[in-house]
């Protein structure tokens with residue numbers, strides 16, 4: 001007879017270390033991972049690879065839901081080199097034989113996970129926005145496809161079931177410093193072949209549009225790069241940031257870190273103001289989940305109006321200055 | 336001399352023309368023309384630019400239905416030297432693992448290569464997984480999210496890769512797989528002459544039995560795929576207020592009242 005501990009299922013979460021910090025997606029994955037593990041009566045582990053990882057950092061993962069942490073500390077993990085990461089994760093999976101393995105759908109996660117999955121000859125579901133356990137105990141992986149127009153429910157026949165999970169859709173748990181768990185120091189295997197060499201690393205501008213609560217976005221309708229100055233004035237007044245459709249980015253009017261949409265950033269602010277943007281499917285894919293949407297567009301038939309809560313059918317060069325004027329007046333009246 | 340360059344190309348529907356039936360949960364592609372996945376145009380342009388700089392030959396490879404021949408002809412018009420279509424009923428219904436397995440078998444059959452280019456993701460399946468899975472199956476390194484090719488020679492490439500909040504300048508030897516973003520270049524438009532020439536070009540078609548020396552058919556198509564699409568849901572759009580204004584001061588005033596009520600200003 002097998003005892004229950006022998007057949008205990010396993011869920012493993014990849015914790016992503018960035019320079020000195022653990023990426024917040026790791027805690028979100030632990031939140032979801034804990035929920036799944038509890039439903040399956042499974043053990044939840046976390047694998048953390050890094051260089052000079054402190055014990056406190058590994059403990060954080062336990063406070064956020066892990067039962068144990070497999071810790072790899074080696075200089076090969078100082079930078080995000082795919083090959084050594086893949087090599088050690090594959091070895092761990094072969095030893096632990098988890099049922100489910102979750103990665104964050106960051107750029108690094110989306111580059112690493114398919115290599116791990118291919119090496120293990122298992123299925124991988126991309127960029128999930130939800131994970132559910134069905135009545136058979138199978139994992140249903142839900143993900144947008146067709147440029148955000150549909151949601152596909154994916155099942156995996158092989159083990160481990162692997163998914164990458166989109167940032168900021170899963171809830172992290174309250175940090176619980178009373179939680180106990182084990183930290184297991186693992187020996188790193190350093191493969192001979194390391195892949196591409198890093199010549200230089202640059203941190204990009206601190207600007208991160210996905211964190212913004214209010215976004216004032218401009219499209220081709222702005223006509224010139226100058227238009228963004230006006231949008232910036234409104235954004236500053238509202239405590240928000242400036243975004244853009246792809247056209248102004250391709251035209252060089254504004255940097256690509258401002259781009260919203262299928263080939264840019266996916267955003268979900270409290271307020272999205274689309275100025276001179278027609279509302280192409282690729283643009284909508286990046287912003288249609290925004291809480292409140294305002295469209296300012298001269299063309300009453302532009303598709304953006306169908307996704308907007310409020311549409312002002314007029315020239316943005318009249319509407320925005322009017323908004324700025326009225327907001328300032330309201331601020332004066334309030335004080 | 337010169338480099339052996341491979342470009343992976345997927346034929347996809349023009350997404351702006353696909354109809355999504357919310358009630359029936361159906362995707363109707365009939366109104367949409369098929370085209371080269373937009374990001375694969377960037378991959379092809381990157382390969383052609385490399386060829387123009389250091390010499391070489393560009394081979395486009397696609398797995399898909401018979402009509403994908405038109406996309407490969409388009410690839411030739413845009414600068415590919417030769418093209419191969421992997422087409423067989425048994426390849427149909429493949430997930431990314433089975434797709435990358437089939438592509439990697441075909442690449443092995445093509446023989447020696449230096450660089451493989453692919454797109455960041457497709458506009459339909461949209462996983463962005465095929466590139467890295469191909470690289471793993473071939474046992475070569477890969478670089479994702481390449482936004483710039485800084486330097487290329489007979490035996491090395493330098494590229495910028497965007498990894499979340501950092502950009503890396505990376506150098507690699509060959510063989511290597513590179514996955515590009517739309518920022519890497521602006522794909523050129525084929526001239527009429529290029530198009531005419533491409534119409535006459537011969538596209539090689541490889542069926543499963545043409546790959547029999549390199550492939551295990553248990554790993555291809557629907558039956559070789561570890562993942563399956565179990566259900567497709569076309570989400571209802573979020574309910575929106577849909578209030579429209581033509582009068583600027585009045586409209587702005589109404590909207591600001593609403594935003595104030597939501598404590599947004």
Ligand SMILES: Cc1cc2nc3c(=O)[nH]c(=O)nc-3n(C[C@H](O)[C@H](O)[C@H](O)COP(=O)(O)OP(=O)(O)OC[C@H]3O[C@@H](n4cnc5c(N)ncnc54)[C@H](O)[C@@H]3O)c2cc1C
Nearest residue numbers: 219220221245246261262263264276277278283298299316
């Ligand atoms: C693979 C792929 C990926 C893509 N990714 C993205 C992406 O990530 N993000 C994205 O945005 N697009 C993306 N696109 C491009 C997309 O298809 C559209 O071309 C783009 O979104 C159009 O931008 P726009 O709305 O600014 O311009 P247009 O569609 O040209 O719209 C301009 C609008 O401005 C209005 N207008 C003009 N003048 C004024 C005025 N004075 N006042 C008010 N309104 C005015 C016009 O009525 C019009 O509706 C992608 C395309 C492809 C194929």
Ligand SMILES: Cc1cc2nc3c(=O)[nH]c(=O)nc-3n(C[C@H](O)[C@H](O)[C@H](O)COP(=O)(O)OP(=O)(O)OC[C@H]3O[C@@H](n4cnc5c(N)ncnc54)[C@H](O)[C@@H]3O)c2cc1C
Nearest residue numbers: 125126343398430431453454456457460461462463464465
């Ligand atoms: C709604 C839906 C959801 C899906 N979800 C998943 C999933 O989560 N996991 C999974 O494993 N499969 C999934 N699939 C199956 C997947 O779409 C197919 O495997 C497809 O053949 C390739 O994946 P992709 O379109 O995502 O390509 P991507 O991985 O996004 O493509 C990246 C690049 O690889 C190259 N490439 C991709 N396909 C080909 C090809 N056929 N020929 C030549 N080059 C190619 C291109 O250069 C492309 O730009 C899904 C399919 C559908 C319809």
